Amino acid sequence: MLVALNFTSGEKKLDEQIQREYALHDAQYQRALGVLLGPPILPGNRFEALHNGDQIFPPMLAAIRSAKQSITFETYIYWSGEIGKSFADALSERAGAGVKVHVLLDWVGSSKIEQAFLTEMESAGVEIRKFHKPSWYDITRLNNRTHRKLLVVDGRIGFTGGVGIAPEWTGHAEDPQHWRDSHFRVEGPAVAQMQAVFMDNWVKASGDVLHGERYFPALAEAGQGRAQVFSSSPSGGSESMRLMYLLSIAAATRSIDLSSAYFVPDDLTVDTLVGAMRRGVRVRIITPGPIMDSKTVRAASRASWGPLLAAGAQMSEYQPTMFHCKVFTVDGLLVSVGSTNFDNRSFRLNDEANLNIYDADFAAAQTAQFEVDLAQSKRVTLEDWQNRPLREKAMERLASLLAMQL
Secondary structure (H helix, E strand, O other), X not given: OHHHHHOOOOOOOOOOOOOOOOOOOOHHHHHHHHHHHOOOOEEEEEEEEEEOHHHHHHHHHHHHHOOOOEEEEEEOOEOOOHHHHHHHXXXXXXXXXXXXXXXXXXOOOOOOOOHHHHHHHHHHOOEXXXXXXXXXXXXXXXXXXXXXXXXXXXXXXEEEEOOOEOHHHOOOOOOOOOOEOEEEEEEOOHHHHHHHHHHHHHHHHHOOOOOOOOOOOOOOOOOOEEEEEEEEOOOOOOOHHHHHHHHHHHHOOOEEEEEEOOXXXXXXXXXXXXXXXXXXXXXXXXXXXXXXXXXXXHHHHHHOHHHHHHHOOEEEEEOOOOEOOEEEEEOOOEEEEEOOOEOHHHHHHOEEEEEEEEOHHHHHHHHHHHHHHHHOEEEEXXXXXXXXXXXXXXXXXXXXXXXXXX
């Protein structure tokens, strides 16, 4: 019975068709996302996109080393390697200097971390907690993981995106050992929302409530961008992230570009994307190609492509290395970035967090980056998909049976 419970979620699954009531540029769309589903959309933010480890890790480490009051850091993957050592050293140094440093690691995702890193940090005064360490009497917690990737420094500078702390994310996607990914730096009022999302899981893992100016200082406007930090959790609205995506697809008028490391859409999501294409929306999706860390996920993903390809979706597989990006751009305005994959695990089982940005200039820059990735991807046509070998079709069909857990 315990094993069966481990593979279930207590909430009802959204299964109704999402009706198109407004376009994405309409004010009502943003009201829906800011009132119905999430925190308010705040003006006055500045964003910076960082691509691949050589661009991502130096700014993160520099921000940590500049901390004067607090550092809050939540991540799914933290493994061994030089980059893990660099983060442990930087966090330890700041804790030793009197900065309050709080690190929240997922119990499953951080299973490969060197004990020496933990010992170094704890000895320096870093508070470390593991999220949902399982126990014999509550094994269901093992299937609810924090997949969030959040770093907040002094309550003023935030980072989120797809990277984990492991050697695979270093470099510049130059070979199969160095992955393609994107991470994002933000300043402005939205950072307080990011901090609040971290606090949600910190309280669950530690029982401690961190508050006050050290963590939530008054934040002046830092730019012109409007944004919100959107989160979901099985313990409090597991369908909200999925519904955010579905409402955005339903509101799309011109274009949807999706970079997705793990793309295993359910029937409702497929139907909503098909409905958008029937309205004339261009849909382009990049997923990992043959270089992927989970062959089962790739097979389950490809099993779902038929209706999308038949409706006109442009499906492409990234070729040079593992493609770990999670970027969703709609109608040249909305860019949603963060930890969320386009699969059931992210939508219903994991704790996730995304930064939703409403900024035409930023969206244009992400579209340009999408085009760069597209140029290094191989397009899969409907004919290609229909004529794939019978053995592949059989393996994909088998993998799709596991879609609820992928």
